[in-house]
Amino acid sequence: MTEEDPTTTLRRLRSSIDNIDAALVYLLAERFKATKQVGHLKADHGMPASDPAREEQQVARLRSLAEQADLDPAFAEKWFNFIVAEVIRHHTEAADSR
Numbered sequence: 001m002t003e004e005d006p007t008t009t010l011r012r013l014r015s016s017i018d019n020i021d022a023a024l025v026y027l028l029a030e031r032f033k034a035t036k037q038v039g040h041l042k043a044d045h046g047m048p049a050s051d052p053a054r055e056e057q058q059v060a061r062l063r064s065l066a067e068q069a070d071l072d073p074a075f076a077e078k079w080f081n082f083i084v085a086e087v088i089r090h091h092t093e094a095a096d097s098r
């Protein structure tokens with residue numbers, strides 16, 4: 001079997017990376033659409049922006065999923081915390097504009 005040219009391999013891998021990045025952007029957009037609705041619901045009903053107990057459950061679940069998927073669980077937790085910080089910022093903005 002002939003080996004693939006390195007330039008061709010790089011192009012092929014980058015094409016896959018581009019598809020994955022596009023999927024991640026769409027997935028994140030969907031997640032923020034849902035969390036923004038949660039933010040308005042909380043603001044309308046005087047509920048606190050953050051829910052540490054829920055976050056703790058999510059971290060445990062995501063760490064376990066990351067292990068199964070051969071992804072660093074510490075990275076999964078860091079990524080989750082980064083996203084949640086932005087969600088809380090949106091929730092606080094929603095509450096302040098009520």
Ligand SMILES: C=C(O[C@@H]1C=C(C(=O)O)C=C[C@H]1O)C(=O)O
Nearest residue numbers: 035038049050051054055084087
């Ligand atoms: C979206 C919510 O609000 C916050 C954001 C969370 C998230 O982005 O997953 C989880 C818990 C809350 O701190 C929620 O309460 O479900």
